[in-house]
Structures are given as C-alpha cells and as structure tokens.
Amino acid sequence: MRAANVASRAHQGSAWFDVERVRADFPILKQQIHGHPLVYLDNAATSQKPQSVIDAISRFYSTDNANIHRGVHLLSQRATDAYEGAREKLQRFINAAEPRETIFVRSATEAVNLVARCYGASHVGPGDEIIISAMEHHSNIVPWQMLCEEKGARLRIIPITDEGELILEEYEKLLGPRTRLVSVVHLSNVLGTINPIKEMIRIAHARQIPVFVDGAQAASHLRVDVQDLDCDFYAFSGHKLYGPSGIGVLYGKARFLEEMPPYQGGGDMISTVTFEKTRYNVLPYKYEAGTPNIAGAVGLGAAIDYFEGLGVENVIRYEADLLSYLMESLASVPDVKLIGTAPHKASVQSFSVAGVHPHDIGTIVDEHGVAIRTGHHCAQPLMDFYHVPATARASLAFYNTFDEIDALVAALHKAIEVFK
Amino acid sequence: MSYFNELYQEVILDHNKRPRNFGELPGADSRANGNNPLCGDRLTVYLKLDGKTVTDVRFKGAGCAISTASASLMTEALKGKTVEEIEHLFARFRAMVTGKTSLAEEPAAKLGKLEVFRGVSDYPVRVKCATLAWHTMLAALRQSDETVSTE
Numbered sequence: 001m002r003a004a005n006v007a008s009r010a011h012q013g014s015a016w017f018d019v020e021r022v023r024a025d026f027p028i029l030k031q032q033i034h035g036h037p038l039v040y041l042d043n044a045a046t047s048q049k050p051q052s053v054i055d056a057i058s059r060f061y062s063t064d065n066a067n068i069h070r071g072v073h074l075l076s077q078r079a080t081d082a083y084e085g086a087r088e089k090l091q092r093f094i095n096a097a098e099p100r101e102t103i104f105v106r107s108a109t110e111a112v113n114l115v116a117r118c119y120g121a122s123h124v125g126p127g128d129e130i131i132i133s134a135m136e137h138h139s140n141i142v143p144w145q146m147l148c149e150e151k152g153a154r155l156r157i158i159p160i161t162d163e164g165e166l167i168l169e170e171y172e173k174l175l176g177p178r179t180r181l182v183s184v185v186h187l188s189n190v191l192g193t194i195n196p197i198k199e200m201i202r203i204a205h206a207r208q209i210p211v212f213v214d215g216a217q218a219a220s221h222l223r224v225d226v227q228d229l230d231c232d233f234y235a236f237s238g239h240k241l242y243g244p245s246g247i248g249v250l251y252g253k254a255r256f257l258e259e260m261p262p263y264q265g266g267g268d269m270i271s272t273v274t275f276e277k278t279r280y281n282v283l284p285y286k287y288e289a290g291t292p293n294i295a296g297a298v299g300l301g302a303a304i305d306y307f308e309g310l311g312v313e314n315v316i317r318y319e320a321d322l323l324s325y326l327m328e329s330l331a332s333v334p335d336v337k338l339i340g341t342a343p344h345k346a347s348v349q350s351f352s353v354a355g356v357h358p359h360d361i362g363t364i365v366d367e368h369g370v371a372i373r374t375g376h377h378c379a380q381p382l383m384d385f386y387h388v389p390a391t392a393r394a395s396l397a398f399y400n401t402f403d404e405i406d407a408l409v410a411a412l413h414k415a416i417e418v419f420k
Numbered sequence: 421m422s423y424f425n426e427l428y429q430e431v432i433l434d435h436n437k438r439p440r441n442f443g444e445l446p447g448a449d450s451r452a453n454g455n456n457p458l459c460g461d462r463l464t465v466y467l468k469l470d471g472k473t474v475t476d477v478r479f480k481g482a483g484c485a486i487s488t489a490s491a492s493l494m495t496e497a498l499k500g501k502t503v504e505e506i507e508h509l510f511a512r513f514r515a516m517v518t519g520k521t522s523l524a525e526e527p528a529a530k531l532g533k534l535e536v537f538r539g540v541s542d543y544p545v546r547v548k549c550a551t552l553a554w555h556t557m558l559a560a561l562r563q564s565d566e567t568v569s570t571e
C-alpha cells in the first residue's frame with residue numbers, strides 16, 4: 001500500500017529532514033492539550049514560532065530597542081540596522097530586485113487594502129473591471145469590492161472546477177479592454193490548490209494588465225521568486241511564516257510603487273513638510289507612515305533565517321509526502337469527503353463528514369489534543385460553490401509528523417462514532 | 421456508546437439525529453431567520469400565537485449538533501408559554517450556558533430538559549451554537565409583538 005510505504009519511510013526519519021530535531025525548536029509543541037500531546041494542524045490560520053524567533057524579538061527589546069530613522073544615538077542606529085536588515089532578508093527571500101520594493105505592512109490583508117486604495121485611486125474608474133477568483137480569501141475579495149463600489153467598477157470572478165482548479169480558458173475570456181488588475185491567490189487556504197500564477201501573469205501581461213498575488217499561504221510552503229513570476233505585487237503575512245503577527249510584506253514593482261499615491265500620511269513617509277505642501281519620501285518609506293512594527297520585522301527576519309536554514313526545498317519535499325499521507329488517510333475514513341483535490345496542491349486539506357457538522361468534529365478532535373479549523377475559512381463564496389455551510393480543515397507545517405496524521409484520523413473515528 | 425462527554429449528552433445526540441418539530445409551519449403568524457456566520461449555521465423559526473401565548477413552534481435549517489438539538493429542545497419547551505415566560509426562560513438558559521450559575525441555580529430556575537446544555541458553559545465558543553435558535557425565536561416573537569401592537 002502506498003500510504004504505508006510513505007509512512008514507514010518517514011516514520012524512520014530521513015537523512016534530509018529530521019522532523020524530531022525540528023520539533024524541538026518549537027516550544028509550544030511540547031505541551032499537552034486535554035491530557036493528550038498537542039497535534040497542531042491549523043497552520044493555515046497561523047503557524048507556530050521557533051525559539052530563535054521568540055529570542056530575536058526578546059533580544060531586540062532587551063538590547064537594541066529605539067525608534068528608527070530618527071536618532072543619531074547608537075541605539076537608534078542599531079534598531080534601524082535591525083529593521084533594514086530584516087527588509088534585506090525579505091527581499092532576498094522573495095528575490096525582489098531591490099530592497100525598496102519590499103514594503104513592511106501589518107499583514108497580507110493590509111497589503112491588499114493598500115494596493116486596492118493606492119492603485120485603485122489612479123488606475124480604476126467607472127466601468128473598469130477587476131478580476132479575482134472564486135477561491136479567494138475574504139481579504140482578497142472585500143477590498144476590491146469596496147474599490148469597485150466606490151469607483152463604479154465591476155468585480156469579475158474566475159470560476160473553478162469541482163476539484164478546485166481555476167478554469168484558465170474562462171480566465172482568458174474575462175480579460176478585456178476594461179480590465180485594470182487581476183488579483184489571485186497563489187496557494188488556496190481552503191483547497192490547497194497551487195494556482196498556475198506564472199502562466200496567468202504571462203497571459204495578463206500580454207494585455208498590459210498587472211497582477212497582484214495573494215501569497216499569504218504560499219510564502220511558507222512554496223519557493224517564491226517574484227522576478228521569475230514577474231508579478232507586479234505579492235503579499236504575505238509574517239505570522240503564517242513562523243514569524244510574529246502584526247507584520248507582513250507587500251512586494252511591488254518599483255514602477256508601480258513610484259507612481260501610486262501614498263497610503264497613509266504621517267511621519268517617516270515624508271521628505272519635507274510645510275503647511276502648504278508635503279514632499280513624499282522615497283520608496284519604501286513612502287508607504288511606511290509612522291513608527292512601524294520594528295520588533296515584528298526583526299522577528300520575521302529571524303523566521304526567514306530559520307526557514308531558509310532548514311532548506312526550503314527540503315521542507316517542500318517533506319510537506320508533499322505529509323500531504324499525500326494526509327489525503328490518503330482521510331480518504332480511507334468512511335463518510336469523509338475531501339474538498340480540494342486538484343492535482344497540484346500543497347499543505348492544506350479540507351473535508352466534510354456525512355451527517356456530522358464540522359464544528360462537532362472540531363470539538364471532539366480537540367478533546368484528543370488535535371487542533372484543526374472548522375468553519376468557512378473566510379471564504380464564504382467558496383463554501384457556497386461546494387454547497388456546504390462549513391468544512392473541517394487540516395493544514396500542515398514541516399514540524400508535523402505522520403504520527404500526528406494518524407492521531408487526527410483516530411480522533412475522527414471517535415467523532416464519527418459519537419454521531420453515528 | 422463508550423464515549424462520554426459533558427457537551428454531547430445522549431439527549432443532545434438524540435435530538436440532533438431526530439430533531440422534533442422540524443420543518444415549516446403552515447399558517448405561522450411569525451417567522452425569523454437566524455444565522456451564525458462563523459459556523460455557517462442557518463435556521464428559520466416559525467411561531468403560531470394566540471394573543472401572547474405560543475401555541476405552536478417549528479424550525480428548519482442546518483447546523484451543528486448543539487444548535488440543532490438546542491432548536492429542537494427549545495421548540496418542545498415553548499409550547500403553551502407566554503412571551504413573558506419565554507423571556508424569563510431564555511434569561512435562565514443563557515445564564516446556564518454562559519456559566520453565570522448564580523442565576524441559573526436559583527430554585528426558580530428549573531430548566532427541565534434544557535439542563536442537558538449545562539456542559540456548554542465549558543465551551544465558550546459553542547455558546548453561540550446553543551443560543552442561535554433562541555435569538556431567532558425571540559426575533560420572531562418581537563416581530564409579531566410589533567404587528568400585535570400596531571393592530
């Protein structure tokens with residue numbers, strides 16, 4: 001049996017990925033929940049943090065804390081170096097051409113709002129169209145909807161197949177002379193689908209249409225190279241990438257970031273202010289008004305160091321084995337239906353159990369120490385497409401094990417037994 | 421069943437599997453829709469009233485075991501009660517499921533079968549599931565109150 005082969009290979013551990021050693025880096029994983037070892041399978045909601053990230057934040061506040069870009073004193077210099085050093089790490093991580101194209105924001109959500117507001121202000125008018133897909137997270141729907149409402153523009157939706165793949169022929173048909181932007185998710189937080197965004201960007205660019213990519217899930221599970229993708233914008237959150245919450249990244253091509261108006265006004269985003277006229281600062285500061293989340297950036301930089309230290313390719317390979325074991329294990333449970341079965345997938349599996357509401361599943365597996373997400377996953381339109389009010393979702397990280405998937409399945413059997 | 425759980429009492433599992441008073445109520449005087457956007461639970465509560473007294477109540481919809489069983493047991497508890505009695509009952513029910521026991525444990529606070537939801541107080545995120553049907557029913561009641569008062 002294939003599942004068994006995959007399992008035994010990984011249960012023995014492997015030369016290229018020692019999961020037990022990795023787990024030791026995550027203090028939170030050592031605890032018991034309701035008397036069982038914690039099995040954390042809600043990584044798409046947020047990931048856990050390695051000790052090195054926790055230490056980096058603590059060290060920053062213990063030794064380097066000051067405001068940035070302002071003081072001549074040594075601490076301010078150290079804080080500025082730490083913050084800008086983190087920016088350079090992130091630039092390298094996504095292979096942006098220059099650090100100034102890497103803007104620190106609060107989250108992926110803020111990045112979408114920033115672009116919707118600032119790009120929308122100068123490029124979108126009545127009758128124009130913005131294209132998103134049927135599998136978007138609310139944060140990649142609502143800001144565009146707000147923009148369209150304000151401007152009298154129209155939101156168009158790329159449809160998906162039952163397996164959870166975008167229908168590319170329909171996508172091509174949607175692109176037209178009024179299309180001002182395409183915004184699409186790289187890796188779906190509900191279906192686990194990896195969308196062919198490089199191809200989609202090529203198609204849009206052939207018509208001079210820019211593309212925004214929601215990389216909130218992808219940044220922690222795929223190799224992201226913004227120059228290779230040639231995307232115009234790319235967004236992700238630190239907290240899903242083993243870093244702290246309250247910090248995220250907006251990548252934008254300098255040419256767009258230069259021409260767009262600023263997002264918020266305040267300190268740091270200006271070069272000179274008089275009461276008559278303000279000159280805006282250069283990139284990236286133009287979009288970073290006020291004192292930013294300095295410690296958050298430092299923590300995210302430490303998370304990138306940690307993640308790259310593991311070897312992103314190793315992580316991808318290990319998680320692919322885990323995901324196929326998860327899918328096979330879930331599919332073997334009677335009455336379980338997998339939601340999201342695209343051929344090209346990573347890290348996420350949604351499912352439903354006939355006759356048992358996802359909430360009840362979530363509560364019972366939690367009693368066995370297993371944390372999964374149940375609900376609509378901030379993707380209500382997608383729930384409507386599958387005619388379900390909600391799903392259960394297990395989402396993986398590299399610190400998960402094959403044994404943990406067995407624990408989920410055992411807990412699921414218990415839940416089903418209760419409601420049979 | 422070997423499994424015992426404070427939350428999923430036998431009565432709850434039974435009402436989830438075989439909800440009572442389930443389906444539309446032809447000739448209802450009032451109805452209201454309730455939904456719990458976080459879980460995607462949706463239900464409709466139908467009421468028949470004679471003056472201030474509920475003479476019949478039914479519900480329809482889909483939700484988790486807690487919300488379905490709560491709706492089902494609620495319909496059984498309401499028939500023949502006045503609006504005032506129902507509001508008192510809900511206050512005590514809510515006190516019980518939110519763990520504000522001083523109110524729920526008053527001698528007058530006999531909740532009868534609804535006692536099976538006491539375990540919900542250990543699961544704060546499930547309080548909404550247990551009270552969805554009640555909030556929906558109260559909306560239906562008040563809506564009819566309004567029509568009553570404008571007559």
Ligand SMILES: Cc1ncc(COP(=O)(O)O)c(C=O)c1O
Pocket residue numbers: 044045107108109110137139140185187188189214216217237378
């Ligand atoms: C695909 C996707 N996009 C955007 C977001 C929003 O991320 P955040 O809440 O960190 O801004 C999420 C988070 O769940 C997500 O999964």
